[in-house]
Amino acid sequence: MNYCLYCSPQAMEKWIHEKEAYILPDYKLAQLAPELLTFNVLYKILGQKQIYTLEDARRLQKKQYTIQQYRNQMDLTQGYSPEQMLAILKDRCRYLIERGSTLNNPHIPASYFQGWEQITENHAQRLRELVAEALDDKA
Secondary structure (H helix, E strand, O other), X not given: OOOEOOOOHHHHHHHHHHHHHHHHHHHHHHHHHHHHOOHHHHHHHHOOOOOEXXXXXXXXXXXXXXXXXXXXXXXXXXXXXXXHHHHHHHHHHHHHHHHHOOOOOOOOOHHHHOOOOOEOOOHHHHHXXXXXXXXXXXX
8 A cells, every 4th residue: 555545524524515415306306206106107007906916016116025025015905905006106116216316436536635645654543643633623
């Protein structure tokens, strides 16, 4: 290792807020969009039925529920009412949008670290000192 950098939460705050602002519209969409789903949408996906089956529910949720969760969701002896199946559809929609609204391995540009101390020796000791300083600054 040539060197390491210490990034306190305070030093990373600007970057973290930028990432939060970037995904916030997607997160809001994930919360709002499922509530816009109607029975007409459900019927276009699974057809109009009086009772939906476990297989219907699995077609929507795939492996997101355990078998016990599928059974707990059943509100009829033989399966699911249209109202319950719509709730399952909304849950699936929320899951799909939330999954797509995350950032995987976001890149921090090297320019962000310009001027930061490069720790080249006594890494553990210097890191302990910097963490202690950051904690003192926060208090």
